[in-house]
Every structure is written in C-alpha cells, then in structure tokens.
Amino acid sequence: xxxxxxxxxxxxxxxxxxxxxxxxxxxxxxxxxxxxxxxxxxxxxxxxxxxxxxxxxxxxxxxxxxxxxxxxxxxxxxxxxxxxxxxxxxxxxxxxxxxxxxxxxxxxxxxxxxxxxxxxxxxxxxxxxxxxxxxxxxxxxxxxxxxxxxxxxxxxxxxxxxxxxxxxxxxxxxxxxxxxxxxxxxxxxxxxxxxxxxxxxxxxxxxxxxxxxxxxxxxxxxxxxxxxxxxxxxxxxxxxxxxxxxxxxxxxxxxxxxxxxxxxxxxxxxxxxxxxxxxxxxxxxxxxxxxxxxxxxxxxxxxxxxxxxxxxxxxxxxxxxxxxxxxxxxxxxxxx
Amino acid sequence: xxxxxxxxxxxxxxxxxxxxxxxxxxxxxxxxxxxxxxxxxxxxxxxxxxxxxxxxxxxxxxxxxxxxxxxxxxxxxxxxxxxxxxxxxxxxxxxxxxxxxxxxxxxxxxxxxxxxxxxxxxxxxxxxxxxxxxxxxxxxxxxxxxxxxxxxxxxxxxxxxxxxxxxxxxxxxxxxxxxxxxxxxxxxxxxxxxxxxxxxxxxxxxxxxxxxxxxxxxxxxxxxxxxxxxxxxxxxxxxxxxxxxxxxxxxxxxxxxxxxxxxxxxxxxxxxxxxxxxxxxxxxxxxxxxxxxxxxxxxxxxxxxxxxxxxxxxxxxxxxxxxxxxxxxxxxxxxxxxxxxxxxxxxxxxxxxxxxxxxxxxxxxxxxxxxxxxxxxxxxxxxxxxxxxxxxxxxxxxxxxxxxxxxxxxxxxxxxxxxxxxxxxxxxxxxxxxxxxxxxxxxxxxxxxxxxxxxxxxxxxxxxxxxxxxxxxxxxxxxxxxxxxxxxxxxxxxxxxxxxxxxxxxxxxxxxxxxxxxxxxxxxxxxxxxxx
Numbered sequence: 001x002x003x004x005x006x007x008x009x010x011x012x013x014x015x016x017x018x019x020x021x022x023x024x025x026x027x028x029x030x031x032x033x034x035x036x037x038x039x040x041x042x043x044x045x046x047x048x049x050x051x052x053x054x055x056x057x058x059x060x061x062x063x064x065x066x067x068x069x070x071x072x073x074x075x076x077x078x079x080x081x082x083x084x085x086x087x088x089x090x091x092x093x094x095x096x097x098x099x100x101x102x103x104x105x106x107x108x109x110x111x112x113x114x115x116x117x118x119x120x121x122x123x124x125x126x127x128x129x130x131x132x133x134x135x136x137x138x139x140x141x142x143x144x145x146x147x148x149x150x151x152x153x154x155x156x157x158x159x160x161x162x163x164x165x166x167x168x169x170x171x172x173x174x175x176x177x178x179x180x181x182x183x184x185x186x187x188x189x190x191x192x193x194x195x196x197x198x199x200x201x202x203x204x205x206x207x208x209x210x211x212x213x214x215x216x217x218x219x220x221x222x223x224x225x226x227x228x229x230x231x232x233x234x235x236x237x238x239x240x241x242x243x244x245x246x247x248x249x250x251x252x253x254x255x256x257x258x259x260x261x262x263x264x265x266x267x268x269x270x271x272x273x274x275x276x277x278x279x280x281x282x283x284x285x286x287x288x289x290x291x292x293x294x295x296x297x298x299x300x301x302x303x304x305x306x307x308x309x310x311x312x313x314x315x316x317x318x319x320x321x322x323x324x325x326x327x328x329x330x331x332x333x334x335x336x
Numbered sequence: 337x338x339x340x341x342x343x344x345x346x347x348x349x350x351x352x353x354x355x356x357x358x359x360x361x362x363x364x365x366x367x368x369x370x371x372x373x374x375x376x377x378x379x380x381x382x383x384x385x386x387x388x389x390x391x392x393x394x395x396x397x398x399x400x401x402x403x404x405x406x407x408x409x410x411x412x413x414x415x416x417x418x419x420x421x422x423x424x425x426x427x428x429x430x431x432x433x434x435x436x437x438x439x440x441x442x443x444x445x446x447x448x449x450x451x452x453x454x455x456x457x458x459x460x461x462x463x464x465x466x467x468x469x470x471x472x473x474x475x476x477x478x479x480x481x482x483x484x485x486x487x488x489x490x491x492x493x494x495x496x497x498x499x500x501x502x503x504x505x506x507x508x509x510x511x512x513x514x515x516x517x518x519x520x521x522x523x524x525x526x527x528x529x530x531x532x533x534x535x536x537x538x539x540x541x542x543x544x545x546x547x548x549x550x551x552x553x554x555x556x557x558x559x560x561x562x563x564x565x566x567x568x569x570x571x572x573x574x575x576x577x578x579x580x581x582x583x584x585x586x587x588x589x590x591x592x593x594x595x596x597x598x599x600x601x602x603x604x605x606x607x608x609x610x611x612x613x614x615x616x617x618x619x620x621x622x623x624x625x626x627x628x629x630x631x632x633x634x635x636x637x638x639x640x641x642x643x644x645x646x647x648x649x650x651x652x653x654x655x656x657x658x659x660x661x662x663x664x665x666x667x668x669x670x671x672x673x674x675x676x677x678x679x680x681x682x683x684x685x686x687x688x689x690x691x692x693x694x695x696x697x698x699x700x701x702x703x704x705x706x707x708x709x710x711x712x713x714x715x716x717x718x719x720x721x722x723x724x725x726x727x728x729x730x731x732x733x734x735x736x737x738x739x740x741x742x743x744x745x746x747x748x749x750x751x752x753x754x755x756x757x758x759x760x761x762x763x764x765x766x767x768x769x770x771x772x773x774x775x776x777x778x779x780x781x782x783x784x785x786x787x788x789x790x791x792x793x794x795x796x797x798x799x800x801x802x803x804x805x806x807x808x809x810x811x812x813x814x815x816x817x818x819x820x821x822x823x824x825x826x827x828x829x830x831x832x833x834x835x836x837x838x839x840x841x842x843x844x845x846x847x848x849x850x851x852x853x854x855x856x857x858x859x860x861x862x863x864x865x866x867x868x
Contacts, residue, residue, distance in 0.1 A: 144401070145409045145422040263422075264413050265348050266757040269483075274349045309408045316402055 005108050005134065007085075010301065010324040015112060015136065017103060019083025022051075024101060024112050027326075034087060036114025037098035038063070038177055051079065053089055055097025055212055059177065062208055075099065075125060092116040093127035094281050095178030096209060102130050110134040111295070112303075117280070118287040119151065122185040123178070123214045135297035136324075139305030140282040141260050148260060148284040154277045155183075155190050158234070161254055161275050166232045169197075170275065171253035173239035176202050178281050180236050181209045183258050184216045187234065195220045197230055199237035199246070227251045243272050260284070289313055337435045337464065339367060340375050341471035347482035356484055360492035365523075371438040373514025376493060378475045380486040382513050387448040388457065388476040393420045396457060400425055411810045414757025415481070417473035424469055427462040435463050438475070439514075445476050481754050487726065497522035505725055509537040509583060535570045535577040537585075538602060538654055538662075539725035543715060543732035550696045551716055551733065557666070558691040558699055561712040561734055562649055563624045563826075564608035565631070569648065571597045578607075589633050590646050596684035601676070602654040604723075606688065609644040614711055621649070624840065625828040647684045650677075651715075654723055662723040669723065703737060712825065713737040739823035740865055741845060742767065743856040745778055746818040749800040750811050752785065759793055760800040760812065761785060763844070765820050767835075767862060772854040778816060779835045781862060787823065787843035796847070819848040819856050827865050837862055 009016040014026030022032035029046030036042050036052075038059030043052070045064030050057065054072040061067050073079055078088045084106070089099040094115040103110045109132040116138065118127050141148075162170050174180040180202050187196065195218040198206060203221060210216055222235060231251045239257060247253055257273045260280025268276040283291060288310060292300055300321040302310055307323035314321035343363045350356050360379065364372050377383050393416055397406055401423050413419040436444065441460060448456045457476075461469050474480050490508065494501035499522045510531040511518050520526040567586070568579045576594045578587045587594055590607065597603070608614065609630060611622025622644070630636070630644055653673040654662050661669045677687055691714060693699035703714050713736035721731040744765035752761035764783050770776030788796065799818060806813035823845035830838035837859075 143409050143412055144405050145413060145419060147422070264757070265345070265418060266414060266755055269348060269755055270757075270759075272351055274351065276349065306408070306412070309405055312402065312404045312408070 005106070005110070007083075007105050007108075008103065008110050008134065010326065012326060014326065015303075015324075017081070017085055019105060020081035020085040020087075021083070022081060025114065034101055035060070036092065036101060036112065037094055039095070039115065042114055051087070053097040053099050056099070057097075058208060058212065059097060059205075062204060073099075075128075090128045090130055091125035093118065093121060093124060096124045096181070096212060096214060098124060100128070100130065102132065108133050110136065111297075112136040113138055115140065115282055116291075117283050118291065119148070121182055121281070122189060123181045123209065129291070129294055131295060131297075133298045134301060135292065135295050135299070136301040136303060137288065137292070137310075138282065139288060139302050139307050139310040141280065141284050142288055142302070142306035142310040144285045144309065146260060146263055146284045147286060148263075148280050149278050151186055151279055152190070154258070154279050155186050157275065158183075158187070158256060158277060159190065159192060161256070162232065162234060165252075165254060168252040168254055169230045169233050169235050169250050170256055171235045171237060171242065171247060171250060172277070173242040173255070173257040173259075173271075173273070174236055174279075175259075175281075176205050176238050179258055179279065181206060181214060181216060182281065183236065183277075183279065184219070185214065188215075188217045192234075193217055194233060197222045197225065197233055197235040199235070199241055201238050201241070202236055222249065239271070285309075292319065337438055337441060337468050337471060339363065340371070340378075340438050340475075341464075341467045343375070344471045344474060344480065344482055345467060347480075347484055353488070356488060357492045357495055360484070360489060361496035364493060364496040369516060369519055370514035373516060373519060374438045374442045374475075376489060376515060377513030378478075379480060379482075379484055379489040381478055381480070382486075383442070383475065383478060385445040385448065385476050387450050387453040388445055390416050390477050392453055392457070393417065393473055393477065396420070396454060397423055399454075407809070411751060412758065414751060414753045417477060418470055420473055421466045421470035424461055424466075431462045433463050435465075435468055436460055441472055441475065442514075493518075493522065502725065503528070505539050506536075507531065510534050533573045535572050535575045537568060537570065537577075537579040537583045539583070540566065540568065540581055540604065541652075541723050541725065541732060542727040543734040544727055544729060546716060546733040546735040549733075553693060553695060553699065555718055555720075556716045556733075557670075557719055558693060559651065559688050559715045559717065560614075560691060561715045561736070562606040562608060562614055562621065562688065563712045564606040564614075564621065564627055564649075567605060567607040567648060568654075569593065569597050569601070569603045569605070571602075572600055589630065589636065591636060592641060592646055593648065593684060596681050599656075599676070599679060600658055601656045603648070603650055603673075604652040604654060605648040605650040605685075607646055607648050609646050621647075623826070623828065625838075647686065649686050649688045651688050652723060664722065665720040666717050666723075667719045703735065711737070736825075739825060739841075739845070740827070742781075742822050742824070742861055743848065743851065744781060744820050744822050745816050745853045745856045746800075746814055746820060747778055747780055747816055748811050748813050749796075756793070759797045761793055761797070763796075763820070765822060766816075768854075768856060768858045770858065776858070779859060780833075781835045781837055781859070782822065782824070782839040782842040784820070784822060784842045784844050787845055788847065792847060817853050819851040819853055820844050821846040821848055827862055829866055835859060835862075837866070 007018050009018055013028050015024040023030045024034045025036055025042040026033050031048040033047040034051045038056045043060050045066045049069040051071045051073055057070045057072055073089045075089055075091050078086050081087055086104040088102040092098040092100045092114055101112045111130050111132040116127050174183050184196055197220050200223055206216055206219055242255055254275055255273050256275035256277055258277040258279040261267045262276035262278045302323045303326050311321050346359050347356055397420050410419045490504050491501050494504050510529055517529045521528045566581045570577045576597050577585055578590050578593055580586050608621035609627045611626055612620050613623045614621035653669050656672055656676055693702055716733040718731050744767055746763055747766045748764040749760040750762040752759055762785050764780050766778035766780045768776040769779050800812055800814055803815045804812045805815050822842050824839040824842040826840045828838050
C-alpha cells in the first residue's frame, strides 16, 4: 500500500485537492484553481475562481484578462479552504509572484513547488524552504549534466561581447515573463545603465514589473528607433524572434539566448545562437537534489521535466518517489 | 589546451564560413609549433589514438557515475564527449598542475595503451575544466563536429599564411601531423617538401547532381556511374597504393591490385568485384552487395580473393609515366588512358565505356532503360574539363537514376546526434507481412535519417513524442500511424535483417500525413525489387 494520502490526487490535467474540490495549476478550465505562477503552462484563463499571489493575478490579467474570480493570496498568508484544507503560498523564487503552495489537511503537509529556483534573483522573492510529508516538485533540469553557472559569469560574457563589438548590437532571446526582466535587472546590478531596447512583445510585461516595484532602468522600443541608435546596445526579444525577419532591422546583431538549455552545445547550435547564456529560472540538478534533502519529505512526486533521472536519484538515495505524468506542462524543447 | 578549447567552442557557435575561417586562421597564426599542427590535424580528422575510443570514455564514466544517470544524460545530450565533460567529477583536491598543452596531451594520448588508458586518461582530465575536457575528448576520439570540413581547415591554413590552397592540398598527403614542414614552408618561407617520388593521394574530382538542367552533348560526354567504390591507384618509385575517396590507404584490403599496376601512373576508377550485374554477363561486375564483403578487411583470405576478385573500371588518368595530365582537357586525358589500356592486365582493369547518344533526350531514354539494376546512373563530364580537386560547378555532373519508392510505416524512433541532438530523427519503418485487415503485421525493413527539412523534422519529432506507445531505453515505439514514402537506390537479400532485406541509401522521400497506415506497401513489393 502506498503511504500517499488519498486527499491529494494527481490527474493528467493537474493536481486535485479532493476535500476542497479545487485544482492546482490545472491545464483545463475548472471551478476553482490554485495557481503557482503566471507562465502559460501553469496559469490558464477561464477558471471560475483563481487563487494566486497578487503579482501572479496581475500577470494573468495582463495575459488573459482574468480579473473575474481573482482571489489574491499574500506570501505567508494561510487560507482555509473547504473540507478543512489550509493553503499557504510561499515564495518559489522562479519569477515575480511565483509561489509554492503548502496544503495542510488531517495532520499532513503537502508542498507543490510549481517551478522554482534557489539562486538569488533581483526580480522576485527568494525560495522559502518548507518541510513537508509529500514534496511535489518540478524537474525541468533534472539531469546531472545541468549545473547552472553563477549568473555574474553569464552577464559578464554578455557585457564582454557588447564591449568587443561596439558597432553591432547583442540580441538576447529571453522568455517574456521573468527571464527578460531578470536579465535586465542583473545587467543594471552589474553597472550597465545604457538604454536597453525591447521587442514590442516584451514591453507590457516589463512595464508591469516596474509597476509592481521592480525597477528596470531606461527601456526603449526597437520600433521607435533606427539602426544607428542601437549600435553598441543590448536588445531583448522573445526566443521566437531571434531568427525572424524582425531582427533585420537591427545593426549586425550577435545572437544570444538566455536559457538553461544553452548548457548543451548542440541546443545552442540548433537555434543558431552565437552567444549562449546559461541563465535559468529553474533549479539545476544540484538545487533539485539538495532541496529534496533539505525538505526531507516522506515521498517526492515529480510533476514534469526529466523525471526518470530524478526518480533514479531517489532510488540511489533510498528515497521514495513517483512521476505524475501531468499533461501540458513544459515540453522539453520549450524556451524557458 | 585552453586556446584550443576556446577555438573549438567558438567554431561551434559561429555560423558563417568566413567567421570560421578567421577563427582558425587567427589560431594558426598565433599558436606555436607543434601545438598548431596537432590542432590542424584534429580539425582535419588526422589523429588516431587506438587506445582511446568512445567506448573508453563511456567505461571511464560508468566507473564514476551511476550507469542509469549516465545513459539518460548521454541520450539527452546526444554526444558522448560532451556528456562526459559535464559529468566528470572534479578532483577532490585541486590538481597542482597547469592544463596540458595540446602537444603534451597528444604525446600522452599516443603513449596510452588499452591497459593503461583507464589510469592515464583521468590524470589528464583532472587538470582540465569542462571545456578543456570536451576539447580533449574530441581530440582523442576524432570527429570534432564543429562544422568544419577538412577542406575548410585547409582553406583557413592557406588564408592564415597567404598561400595557394591547391598547393596545400598537394603537399598535404605527403606530410604527417604535426605538419612541421608545411608550417615551415607557409609560415617561415622554407622550401616546400619534395614529393616527386612519393605515392601520394591526389584529391578526387567530384560531381554535382544534375538538377533541372540539360547539357549539350557537344560539350559533355556521358559515362555510366558504376556502383562500386571510387578509388585512386598510384604507382611511383616501384610502389603501388590504393586510396579510397577520402584518401585512406586501402591497399592491404585489395592486394591483388598492388601487383597488377606496374607502370608509373595515377589512375581514377571504380573498384568492383567480378560478377554479371554491371556491364554484361562476362567480364562484368557484381552488385555492390557482393563488394561489401570485401570492404573494411585488414587481411584477405585466399578463398575471398578467389571468390570475389576485385578489378578497377577506369574513368580517368591523372598522371602517366611521370607526366602530370591534370591540366589537360578530359578528351586528351581519355586518349592517353585509352592508349595505356593495352599495357594494363585485363584481369584487373577495364575501361569505363562512353555512352553514345544523339542528343540529351535520347540519353535520358538510355538512362531510364538501363537494364542493369546496379548501375547508379550516368556521369556527364565536360569534354574540356581539367582534373580539379573537389566539386567545381559546371564541369562534372552525376545524373542518378530515379530512386525506387515504397510506402512504409514509422515503427520506432531514436534521438539523433550532433545538430539533431534531442530530436527524434532516426526512424525505423516497416512494411506489412500480409493484408493488415487479415492479420498482417509490420516488419521493420529499414532505417532512415535524412530526406526531410528542419521544419519537417520538428513536426516528426512532435509526432513521435505525442504518439509513443512504448519506450525501450532510448528507443520510442510509435503507434504506427504515419506513412513514409521511402526512396532507395536498390534492395538486397540480407541474413542480418529479420525481414531478409537490406535497402541501399534509404531516405524519406515524402511524409504521407494523409495516408492511412494500412494502405502502406507489403513486403512482397520490396521482394520483387531484389536483384542479387
């Protein structure tokens, strides 16, 4: 018999909390959803009620106009749900507003991480460790080959390429929610205060970050400027625009991409990336395994990613784990 | 090693040919001898360390990393060297030695034996970071996969020192790594090495495919394109060598040819074994399948020499009796070759005949009607073409026969390597044993890795991921719903395959997203095409 509690039920379309009749990060529209963060694979529109941090709700509103049914939950605040389930949202350190959800019922504690990282990030609150019985974790970079380097090294590479090519620009592909703002904030922290140019698709999210208290310095839209203006500048666009006709308006762009996948050389080559920047908003292998050790749960459930390797690690360390095979979460070739 | 490792990484991420040329040329100019020579050898795939193979790296890692985690990682990365460079455990105590130079690494690798490699290689690895380890593994096992051909590296060398690339090609095969004389000549202005009396390989002249073009037979001559292996025979100073298309010396595999050529000459032809398939009942050649059993052998038994005797069907003469003929027009070289034929033993040599036609349309008819299944098609050569290395547009064309086609069903897929790492790009497909509605089953008949665009690859990859019904390690079994129109050059009986068939050059011709799987072909359709 499994020692797993029966009140928390993994289904292909999400995790169902039976006594409270609600879902965590469901991939289909439901009556009541608890949402960990604003990325599209976790946050979808159309729910009756959406319980999330105020930042996540603002992000969802921007993307899906989901103001109806929004129930804000502050970090650390505990909500009493139906069926005597308590839900507490704790920072996950992934992107602005991202939360782990701690569920307590009948003396058992279950933590659902959503996506998370342990590294410092100037754009969001740091991950908070919460001991629990069942730890439901992501495993996006769940292979031992993934060691994310310190971000200062990668920002250094970016600034180095910029300095070496004063007549060109460096075009950085970065996910529009989270990665782009983190790269900008880290550039500012490294003393780069020149205007940074944005692809149109980045603008609204950057403005929202600033409204929510994350300063990003001077940002300009590519569309409002000439090639000459952008020589020697950093330009940020969504990964899909990197090799698009759009980039023809830029002055001899050097193609960079900020992603944990850039660790693997051929991944960078497949995207025609000349300057790979290994910058990830997910836990790397060492963070994933260290977190399991620190949380020390009775059992680990793995939602998505490279679950086979993380399962194997649990086996090697005599820890109990299972893979949930949820649908619709990141496919491994996604950009983030 | 750090500079070499940095060069390797920079080459991986540099897209443009000019960018790559500049990177290599800059490296060759500033790096001292003999490091730069060894690096050049690595880029041109000219190094071989018998004790260090891909399997060595795998075994080394499996002693240090859990084998399951190793396999999952290797499968994801798609490259053994890169995976190992990531997973190599950093030494517990920092090693008190600087990273090895390229020359030191080469000397150390060359000194390793199968018995010592498991102890010696770790000592080198512990002195390097992940990038250095990657470069060392690539250096040790060959196949750099940095998007640089041997030719491009030679062009970069020529560019670095402002010398003629043709001259570099000419000298190349006379010299061995680390090419001290080559650098002395190009970089220091020393006299070029004397190659007059060496049985040197000359780079082959190659053809472009003829696509949507017609040529005027007044300017071009047609020859059959025989289905064997292209070879170059060199006899100079009493020595004979047989070279393959890539310049490998395969003399030991075909000893009967060594004695057969006793006249100073450099000849270009197709190596075949006796049989009745190609070019007539008597004095003809067998199919490629028959030749295959002679390939890749280091020693040859008497029995094999008697059962599958090799001969060369000659196309061209690059030199005869000390005269270099390469600058002459094809028609003059052909006349010299024809004049030479009576002096060559007909047991081991014949002449590839000219295919006569009134005009291009008639030639097309002849090509379609070629009776011999094993003939690959036609060659079209400009009558006034000199013999030049590589593919020069407009001089030679290959005009292959239209491929054979069969509709197969995708059964299994595996991830690719190199630039296709992570994509399910290697497909095993099958045909029906009988009518699927009457209990027929799919039997694998071949594998293909090519014939689709990058866009199609993405769609196929998605199809595989979304329609997986089973996983066997790195192999995914699909729901067998997708039909491929597979093109191939020929099909042969084979004991090695469950279907009893082996296709030659199978590739995906079209992806039939529209066609139901049960309408794919049956095995009989393929059996009917076997010509052994």
